[in-house]
Amino acid sequence: MEYKNGDLRVWWIPQVPMEAFYVYVQSLVEAKKILTVLADYDMFQYKNNVKSDYCNVGGLQIYEKEEGEWLDWESEDGESIDDLSISELEKLNACVCEYDNIPDAILLAINNHVLIGQHCGHFVTAVLSNDLIEAVNRADDECQKCLRSIVRYLYNRCPSGCWGSKKKMEEWRKNGGIEGKEVGDIGDLIYPK
Numbered sequence: 001m002e003y004k005n006g007d008l009r010v011w012w013i014p015q016v017p018m019e020a021f022y023v024y025v026q027s028l029v030e031a032k033k034i035l036t037v038l039a040d041y042d043m044f045q046y047k048n049n050v051k052s053d054y055c056n057v058g059g060l061q062i063y064e065k066e067e068g069e070w071l072d073w074e075s076e077d078g079e080s081i082d083d084l085s086i087s088e089l090e091k092l093n094a095c096v097c098e099y100d101n102i103p104d105a106i107l108l109a110i111n112n113h114v115l116i117g118q119h120c121g122h123f124v125t126a127v128l129s130n131d132l133i134e135a136v137n138r139a140d141d142e143c144q145k146c147l148r149s150i151v152r153y154l155y156n157r158c159p160s161g162c163w164g165s166k167k168k169m170e171e172w173r174k175n176g177g178i179e180g181k182e183v184g185d186i187g188d189l190i191y192p193k
Contacts, residue, residue, distance in 0.1 A: 005065035006100055008073065010034050012058035014042060015051075020058075028073075028089040031060045032081055099153050101146040107153070113169075114158050117177035127151070129166040 010031050011020040025031045035058055045051045060081040061070040074080060081089070099107070112118035113128060123143055126134035127150055139147060154163050162172040 003063040003065075005063060007063040009061050009063075009070065010038075010058065011061055012038050012056070014038075014054070014056050016055040016057055025060075028060075028081065028084075029086055031073075032084070032086055032089050035060070035081065099149055099157075102149050102153060103142055103146070106143065106146075106150060110150075110153065110158065113173070113177065114162050115177045116179050117173035117175065119173065125169070127154070128163040128169045130164050131166070 008025045008028070008031055010023045010025055012023070012035070013020045023034055025034060038058060039056065042051070042054050042056045046054050060073040062073040063069075064071050072080070075084065106124060109118075109120040109124045110128070113120055113124070119125075120128065121138075123135060123138040123140075126132075126138050127147075135147065136144065143150070159178070161168060162177070163169055
């Protein structure tokens with residue numbers, strides 16, 4: 001199986017010492033639910049004398065492509081999945097996963113446009129200028145699948161003055177992006193690694 005950066009898996013050892021088994025998950029919330037079910041199931045077995053004792057352990061791992069290995073997942077604040085509630089994980093999921101499917105090259109092109117007014121390829125230019133027909137015609141298969149995420153990224157993370165029409169986009173480029181303007185906080189842009 002080939003893993004991609006950011007893949008998630010739950011690991012569980014029902015009786016220490018023994019090997020862990022893994023369950024691949026799509027989200028932080030799904031991982032939390034599976035870990036809870038596994039712990040509850042072990043407790044049920046213990047309380048009903050299916051097991052005379054138990055010493056279980058589990059957690060969540062994330063695949064880091066740069067290192068080529070699975071690492072224990074932590075939030076930006078250093079919290080493990082056990083430290084966070086379902087509602088906190090739902091909020092994290094929305095922030096972390098919403099733009100994961102956007103190719104790094106597309107994010108980089110958008111961010112360079114925002115920061116320095118750099119010219120982009122035909123697809124990104126069409127998206128920035130709000131030309132849906134041209135964007136769909138220029139998009140490869142991967143970009144077609146994530147077009148909605150790209151638009152959300154622009155709407156939620158990019159200054160409104162840099163996109164939305166051809167005129168706004170060209171004016172932004174002419175002024176050199178954010179670096180060419182005196183602006184305050186521009187929001188929380190994501191930069192590909």
